[in-house]
Amino acid sequence: MTQPAIRVNNLGKRYQIGSRENGYTTFREALVGLLSNPFRRFRELSGSPSEQNAFWALKDVSFDVQPGDVVGIIGRNGAGKSTLLKILSQITEPTEGRVEINGRVASLLEVGTGFHPELTGRENIYLNGAILGMRRAEIRKKFDEIVAFSEVEKFLDTPVKRYSSGMHMRLAFAVAAHLDPEILIIDEVLAVGDATFQKKCLGRIGEVAQGGRTVLFVSHSMQAVTRLCNRGILMSQGTVAASGEIEEIVRAYMSAGxxxxxxxxxxxxxxxxxxxxxxxxxxxxxxxxxxxxxxxxxxxxxxxxxxxxxxxxxxxxxxxxxxxxxxxxxxxxxxxxxxxxxxxxxxxxxxxxxxxxxxxxxxxxxxxxxxxxxxxxxxxxxxxxxxxxxxDSLDGDSARGPYAGPFPGVVRPVLEWDNESVSQASPIRQRVAA
Amino acid sequence: MTRIIIEPRPGWRMVDWHALWRYRELLGLLVWRDVQIRYKQTVLGALWAVLQPLLTMLVFTLFFGRLGGMSRNVTGDYPLFVFAALLPWQLFSTAVGQAGQSLVAGGNLISKVYFPRLIIPISSVGSAIVDFAVSLIVMLGLMAYCGVSISPHFLTLPLFLAGTILAAIGVGTLLAALVIEYRDFRYVMTFLLQIWMFASPVAYPLSIVPAEYRLLYSLNPMVGMISGFRSALLGEPFAWGCIGVSWLVTLGCLGLGLLYFRRLERRFADIV
Structure with a gap:
């Protein structure tokens, strides 16, 4: 049996709510708190915060991801998906439990992190690459590829503040798309940009997935998840509600009632x-x-x-x-x-x-x-x-038929088609229900 | 195969030197970015790095040297005397000021990407060093202009430069962590640096502090570094006692700053 790419064991993350709700405290509040209730403060420092102010964003989360699996993490807002990704990306520390990741990992919670408007496209490629954990030599090697993918060759030496938002996104995603990890963790970075751009991103993630790499993909889009992933994890109220084959998990989510x-x-x-x-x-x-x-x-x-x-x-x-x-x-x-x-x-x-x-x-x-x-x-x-x-489950009997590519339009009717031959000597007329 | 273990690690933590080394290229790029951005939108550009210490020197010479009569306590040219002290002081105060704000300014990085958080305040110190290098060249030019030659003492300069940088990293990381935890420290910081300057021998010589209080005075790490800079650049005798005390306090500050930063680090993404 192979070693799992990611093993998550009884993971939990607790947030303090109340005084910390607005993100930060002032020193005065801390002083007042200390003076008015020294024992509470002492308990907090000794690591046992009052349970009534505690909120468990994640609790008892355990799962394994095998190498090569493309796992979709679904669940509604507040189910703990983002917290899970932040812990797996080492951005925040869990309160309890343990994660073991075997392999080089890259995580993409946002595209274009660290982009600076005053710097040129070229400069931002190097900066952003380094922020995402790429070596300079690696970026130099892939530079032309990144530029080609981004389609902004002509503006490479223009500060990105003069870019349109579309160009900005394309450049940012181009850098991210050329990360070369064994394990890739992606948040809903695709929720931004126009439809064409989203398709391009999805396509690229699909390529990465087919390259035998392990991908963890958080999304609200059942469509993207069913298309890309082979396995799924359904999160609900900070716990794993179900995990298994992606179709099964999407069905479970659909009937979450x-x-x-x-x-x-x-x-x-x-x-x-x-x-x-x-x-x-x-x-x-x-x-x-x-x-x-x-x-x-x-x-x-x-x-x-x-x-x-x-x-x-x-x-x-x-x-x-x-x-x-x-x-x-x-x-x-x-x-x-x-x-x-x-x-x-x-x-x-x-x-x-x-x-x-x-x-x-x-x-x-x-x-x-x-x-x-x-x-x-x-x-x-x-x-x-x-x-x-x-x-659209792509079973072939929807308006898409067997076609799985980009499919524009805000509605998707199945229409009656009349097909007739007009150039033959004796035209035949047939009616086909498409 | 690389293996990463993620689990809660409560309490104090050592600095992860290995991770810092692995991300050294990012450190370099962030320093380079700060320097680029600082001068990109200014009309005079990098000339500011020259003008800033020169103008400060003029103001000090006029108000403290002439009007305050401080130049009587100084052997040699008062402008050079002040400039030699402004070199380490401006390095320190710019570095500490930038490092203190760095985490709040870089909040987006903290909540979206993983890398050793220490890189952020340390890169702020790095960009202050670039300015320092420019000022040092100005100083050498001034010395040549005033006919002051470089003495063998100059060879000790790296000792005091290193001390200033380490002190700035120590105080800077401590403040960075405090600012993100308690935003009050943003205001404390400006005020603190102002007082700190007057508590350091920038406008006046070490000699006007009574001899019996000098070691106590050297608990301010910048006292030893500034007097060391003066000795190294202007060939004055070294006050080794003060320098020794200041170096010890510097190392203490550095340890405290790094450890406190590491202790609070795990919460940054949650509270930024």
């Missing part, structure tokens, strides 16, 4: 609404009624609103507003029927069904509202109420 951003509920006191109606909850669901974080691109998705009508007798129209991860509004749907009747007071549930094969991959946010049309009035409005992910 009521804890994710796809379900939201309000207490009557702070719920959106007024005297006519009040929103109770919103969730994204599948056909079987399960709340889903991630939707298969080939299945319909339901957006379900539950609300209380407080004043009866109105013709109420629920509506949903769907936008993508770039904030582009994709569409708005009104739940209006010619023959809808005024509703008596009570609790109602309305579900809008987004047809299968209509959305593109990525994160979608859904806002909901309830209105009347004559006169026009809005009774509640919850912008960005819920969010979910659309994933």
């Amino acid at each position: 009521e804890h994710g951003p796809a379900f939201r509920t309000w207490l009557p006191a702070n719920a959106p609404g007024g005297s006519v109606a009040r929103l109770n909850s919103v969730r994204v669901r599948d056909e079987s009624g399960e709340t889903i974080q991630s939707a298969d691109i080939r299945r319909p998705v339901g957006v379900e609103l539950e609300y209380d009508v407080l004043t009866g007798g109105q013709r109420l129209v629920p509506n949903i507003h769907v936008s993508n991860g770039d904030g582009v509004s994709l569409f708005t749907v009104l739940g209006w029927r010619e023959n809808s009747q005024p509703r008596p007071a009570g609790r109602y549930r309305s579900t809008a069904w987004i047809p299968a094969n209509s959305l593109a991959e990525g994160t979608l946010t859904v806002g909901v509202s309830l209105s009347t049309l004559d006169p026009v009035a809005v009774h509640f409005h919850a912008p960005d109420a819920v969010a979910f992910e659309v994933i």
